[in-house]
Amino acid sequence: MTSAGTMTITLAGTARVEAAAGLRLSLSGLDVVLIVIYFAFVLGIGLALRRVIATSTDFFLSGRSLPAWVTGIAYISANLGAIEILGMSASGAQYGISIVHYYWIGAVPAMVFLGVVMMPFYYGSRVRSVPEYLLRRYDRKTHLVNAIIFVLASVLIAGVNLYALSAVLEALLGIPLAVAIVVSALFVLSYIMLGGLSSAIYNEVMQFFVILAGLIPVVIIAMKLTGGIGGLFAKLSTSGPYFTSAWTGTGLGGHSPIGDWVSLVFGLSFCLSFGYWTTNFAEVQRAMSAKDDNAARLTPIIAAFPKALIPLGIVIPGMAAVLLIPGLGEGGGLEYNYAIPALMNKYLPTGVLGVALTGLLAAFMAGMAANVSSFNAVWTYDIWQDYIRPGRPDSYYLRVGRVTTVVGVFIGILTAFIAAGYTNIANYLQTLFSFFNVPIFLAFIVGMLWRKAGRGSGFWGMVVGALVAFGTWLLYQAHVLSFRSDLAETQWGAIFGFVAGFVAMLIATLFDKPKPLSELNGLVVGLQQRDVQTAAPVRWYRSPVVLGFGALLLCALLYLYIAVV
Amino acid sequence: MADKVELTPEEARNWRLAKLFDLRSFIGALFVVFGILVTIPGLAASKAMIDKAAGINLALWIGLIMLIMGVLFLAWVLLRPPPPVTAEEAEASRRAREEFGTQGPPGH
Numbered sequence: 001m002t003s004a005g006t007m008t009i010t011l012a013g014t015a016r017v018e019a020a021a022g023l024r025l026s027l028s029g030l031d032v033v034l035i036v037i038y039f040a041f042v043l044g045i046g047l048a049l050r051r052v053i054a055t056s057t058d059f060f061l062s063g064r065s066l067p068a069w070v071t072g073i074a075y076i077s078a079n080l081g082a083i084e085i086l087g088m089s090a091s092g093a094q095y096g097i098s099i100v101h102y103y104w105i106g107a108v109p110a111m112v113f114l115g116v117v118m119m120p121f122y123y124g125s126r127v128r129s130v131p132e133y134l135l136r137r138y139d140r141k142t143h144l145v146n147a148i149i150f151v152l153a154s155v156l157i158a159g160v161n162l163y164a165l166s167a168v169l170e171a172l173l174g175i176p177l178a179v180a181i182v183v184s185a186l187f188v189l190s191y192i193m194l195g196g197l198s199s200a201i202y203n204e205v206m207q208f209f210v211i212l213a214g215l216i217p218v219v220i221i222a223m224k225l226t227g228g229i230g231g232l233f234a235k236l237s238t239s240g241p242y243f244t245s246a247w248t249g250t251g252l253g254g255h256s257p258i259g260d261w262v263s264l265v266f267g268l269s270f271c272l273s274f275g276y277w278t279t280n281f282a283e284v285q286r287a288m289s290a291k292d293d294n295a296a297r298l299t300p301i302i303a304a305f306p307k308a309l310i311p312l313g314i315v316i317p318g319m320a321a322v323l324l325i326p327g328l329g330e331g332g333g334l335e336y337n338y339a340i341p342a343l344m345n346k347y348l349p350t351g352v353l354g355v356a357l358t359g360l361l362a363a364f365m366a367g368m369a370a371n372v373s374s375f376n377a378v379w380t381y382d383i384w385q386d387y388i389r390p391g392r393p394d395s396y397y398l399r400v401g402r403v404t405t406v407v408g409v410f411i412g413i414l415t416a417f418i419a420a421g422y423t424n425i426a427n428y429l430q431t432l433f434s435f436f437n438v439p440i441f442l443a444f445i446v447g448m449l450w451r452k453a454g455r456g457s458g459f460w461g462m463v464v465g466a467l468v469a470f471g472t473w474l475l476y477q478a479h480v481l482s483f484r485s486d487l488a489e490t491q492w493g494a495i496f497g498f499v500a501g502f503v504a505m506l507i508a509t510l511f512d513k514p515k516p517l518s519e520l521n522g523l524v525v526g527l528q529q530r531d532v533q534t535a536a537p538v539r540w541y542r543s544p545v546v547l548g549f550g551a552l553l554l555c556a557l558l559y560l561y562i563a564v565v
Numbered sequence: 566m567a568d569k570v571e572l573t574p575e576e577a578r579n580w581r582l583a584k585l586f587d588l589r590s591f592i593g594a595l596f597v598v599f600g601i602l603v604t605i606p607g608l609a610a611s612k613a614m615i616d617k618a619a620g621i622n623l624a625l626w627i628g629l630i631m632l633i634m635g636v637l638f639l640a641w642v643l644l645r646p647p648p649p650v651t652a653e654e655a656e657a658s659r660r661a662r663e664e665f666g667t668q669g670p671p672g673h
Contacts, residue, residue, distance in 0.1 A: 034602060041595050070588060202588050209592060209634070213599070217627050221619045349614040351603040351624045355631070 023338050025172045025345050031354030038210065038358045042191055045202045049195030056398040059196035060377040061128060061289045066198075068295035070205055072302025075111075075286040076310075077204035080211065081367020082164035085314060085360065090336035092311075092318025093329060096236070096243030097562055098250075098258040100311045104555040105269045108304045110277035112548035115301040118278050119287060119544075121448050123296040125522035128288070130281040131382045137447040137515075137523045138458035145462055146443075147382040149436050150281060151375060155408055158371035159415020162188075165364035166416065172341055172357070181416045188369050189409040192376075193402055197289060200366070200373040204286075207362035208306075214356030215313040218340065221347045222320035230565045232320055239322070246562060257485040267491025271498045275441035282374040297544040304551035308558060317343055368412065376404040435473075438494045439465025442501045451524045454512030457505040465501025469493045587647045593638030600632025 057064065066074075091099045127133045131150060135143035166180035175183075191199045226232040233244040242249045242256045249256030250264065259268065277283060277300065287299035318339045325342045327333025334342055344356045380401045389396075442465055443458040472493035475481040483489040521527050540546045606614070607625030615622050 030602065030606065034599060037598060037602075038595070041591060045591055202591065205588060206592055206595060209596070210599075213627060213631055217618075217623050220621065220623070224619050224621065347618050349606070349610070349618050349624045351606050352618075352627050355599060355603060355627070 023171060023334055023342055023345065024174060025341070025353070025357065027173075027353065027357070028350040030351050031357065034351070034354035035358050035361065038362065039187070041206070042187075042203055042362075043194075045206075046191035046194030046199045049198045049202070056380070056394050056401060057128075059398055059401050060373075060380070061197060061285070064289055065291050066201065066289050066295075068290060068298040068302055070201065071286050071290045071295065071299040073208045073306075074201040074204040075283060075299050076303035076306050077208045077363075077366055078282055078286060078370035079367075080208070080310070080363050081161050081370075082168065082360075082364040083161065083367070085211075085340060085363055086164070086168070086337045088311070089314045089318030089321070089339045092315035093321050093336045093339045095257060096239065096319060097233075097315065098242060098246045098256060099315050100246055100558070100562065101258060101264055101268065103307060103311045104559060105264060106273045107277060107307050108551055108555050109269055110273040111300040111304040111307065112551055113274060114278040114284075114287075115297045115299065115304075115544045116548050118444070118448065119297040119300070120293065120528045121523060122284060122288060123290070123293050124528050128381050129378050130279055130284050131378055133523070134443060134447070134458055135382075135386070137520070138443070139455045141456070142443065142458035142462065143382065144387065145459060146440060147378055147386075149440070150378050151383065153436065154282065154371045154375040154378070155411045156415050158368050158375065158408065158412040160419050161364065161368040161371065162412050163416040163419040165361070165368065167420075168341070168360070168364065171338070172345075177420060178417075181413060181420075184365060184368075185409050185413045185416070188365050188372060189406060192369055192373055192405050196401070197285065197373050197377070200369045201286065201289065203362070203369065204366045207359065207366045210355065211359035211363050212313075214344070214352075214359035215317070215340075217348055217352055217356070218317050218343050219313050222317045222324065222343065226320050226323055228565075229316065229562070232316070232323070233565060235323055236319060243319075246559065255484065257487065259485070259488040259491050263488055263491035263495065267493075267495045271438045271441070271494035272491065274445075275437035275494075279437070279441050279444050281378060282370045285374045285377060294538055294542060294544070298542065298547065301544055301547045301551060304548070305554065308551060308554050314340070372405060372408050372412065375408045376401050379404045379408070435466045435469045435497075436462075438469060438497045439463075439501045442498055442505070446502065446505055447524070449525050451517070451520060451526070452509065452514040453505060454509040455515055456512050457508035460508040461501040461505035464504035465497040468500035469497030472496050587642055589638050589642045593635050593642060596631045596635030596638065598635075600628050600630075600635050602628075604628030604632060 088099060088102070091102075122130075122133060125133065125136065127136065131143050131147040134146050162181055162185055165184050166175075166177050169175045169180040169184070170177045191203065195202070223229070223232075226235060236244050242258070247261075248254075250258060250261050252260050252262065254260060258264070283300075287296045290296040290299050318336075321328050321339035321343055325334060325339065325346065328339060328342070329336045341360070344353060348356055380397055384400050384404075385392075385397055389400075439462040443461050446453050446461065447458060472481065473489065476483060476489045476493075481489075483492055517527070603624055605628075607622055607628045610622050610624055614624065618624075
């Protein structure tokens with residue numbers, strides 16, 4: 001479900017989650033009890049929250065009442081699904097430390113940018129979804145294209161998450177794939193039906209702490225057995241020049257498969273990660289549910305701190321697994337995707353293993369729930385209310401939201417069965433993202449920063465950008481264009497799409513009168529609307545700018561640390 | 566904000582439950598339970614358990630950390646209890662209930 005995670009699974013080659021012969025977890029009674037208790041809590045939260053869901057805003061945006069620490073953790077957790085945890089540790093095991101680029105330049109700067117620059121436009125204009133912003137900034141066709149793409153992408157990705165979850169259940173616990181798909185889907189369905197977005201967010205926050213309690217012991221053991229990060233790098237120095245150094249081989253003529261610095265900075269960071277983190281409604285919805293303007297701005301910035309530290313819990317154990325799990329990634333051995341579950345199984349004692357597995361299962365379900373809860377908001381508000389049945393009372397849309405949740409989950413189940421037939425889920429997901437995410441980000445950034453961008457220009461930017469990115473990919477597949485790796489292709493395709501889409505927006509603006517300023521209130525730079533109480537100066541520890549700078553500084557220090565260790 | 570809100574007994578009960586089930590109480594309760602259940606085998610850890618975890622009594626350490634975390638979350642709820650129902654909240658839910666009739670939203 002993440003731009004980063006999906007691409008790295010591609011990078012990790014064949015991401016077949018199904019083949020995990022030889023890894024069946026040995027759970028004790030206590031481990032099972034812990035899992036059952038956790039899921040009882042999840043349903044309990046849904047039941048408790050059901051009492052306070054009275055309006056559609058409660059259901060879709062948690063009544064805009066949540067504090068920043070809750071929305072911030074939910075923001076990071078919505079991304080911490082199956083594909084992220086298994087895929088990024090797999091990439092760590094296969095490609096080494098350079099995978100940290102996906103966090104320190106491929107995520108954190110985008111999150112800081114969202115909080116500092118973009119969030120006032122989203123929150124202050126009181127839009128209820130990301131596509132709704134495009135409706136007010138551009139026109140109906142821009143809106144409709146974005147809403148439809150989002151709705152399609154999110155049910156498909158919910159399905160892929162569901163498939164990944166079920167494949168892991170099958171591999172680790174021996175539950176048949178079809179049963180696992182249906183049971184996990186019904187579980188997610190029941191808690192979102194009951195508590196709406198609040199239920200999803202509450203679970204994301206609980207899950208975050210549980211997954212930490214599962215990952216930290218793995219890191220402790222991996223560090224003890226390999227002699228710390230320095231010892232780990234020294235022991236892995238035989239694995240090639242790029243494995244333990246993040247920047248080696250990233251020059252323009254270099255050979256590091258991660259890409260070159262131009263495509264990393266402009267393609268991965270500016271186009272792909274800004275596109276994902278700042279316009280993906282599954283993420284932005286969490287910030288929109290914050291209680292005030294400042295809490296909304298702090299949401300992605302609070303999330304940036306754990307995001308900067310997560311590679312220590314995912315990429316580093318993945319690398320350590322190369323030493324600790326014999327045969328990992330070799331023919332006949334365990335697949336790279338199972339690096340972390342294999343470490344857990346080998347080293348965690350009874351009880352701790354139960355907590356760790358609970359964290360994994362919860363993370364996988366949260367990933368799917370995030371897709372479903374953003375899908376139903378966009379479907380209900382942006383498609384049903386705007387184009388199909390406008391002007392009904394709020395209670396009607398609340399009901400539509402609940403029905404949509406059911407339908408969305410069932411489409412997700414179908415998609416999961418389709419994904420089970422694919423050998424490479426990654427391509428399937430990555431293709432979606434590289435084609436649509438970047439041009440959508442283009443329409444946002446130009447729309448926010450350039451008042452004169454014409455009414456129809458957003459539509460043309462999105463269409464041309466997506467087509468050019470798609471064309472680049474086709475030419476690469478046909479061996480007309482060549483890049484150093486699939487990953488580098490994605491980054492360059494994003495850059496080409498962005499530039500072409502931008503030119504299309506400029507041309508479209510020439511033929512189009514700009515929108516009058518009266519219609520752009522709250523939507524463009526210089527016309528932001530801020531809540532009165534939050535326009536007051538805040539203390540430094542609540543200042544998005546200060547904290548955002550702190551997050552960037554943390555990334556710089558982490559780069560420095562892995563370079564000298 | 567500080568307006569006195571008049572609630573029917575049923576509304577009052579719903580809101581009390583909703584506010585009691587603050588996210589922090591859920592996390593606190595979960596981690597206290599997890600902490601206790603994981604610490605117990607840690608206290609009686611066999612040599613095999615410790616050897617498996619590279620010589621560290623992980624169950625004891627992780628169990629105690631979770632227990633402390635749970636207690637901290639519960640203490641946080643007690644020290645900073647959730648704010649009382651505001652007039653707007655009560656009004657919004659009442660309006661919605663009237664729209665749905667006496668039955669409440671579907672599923673109730």
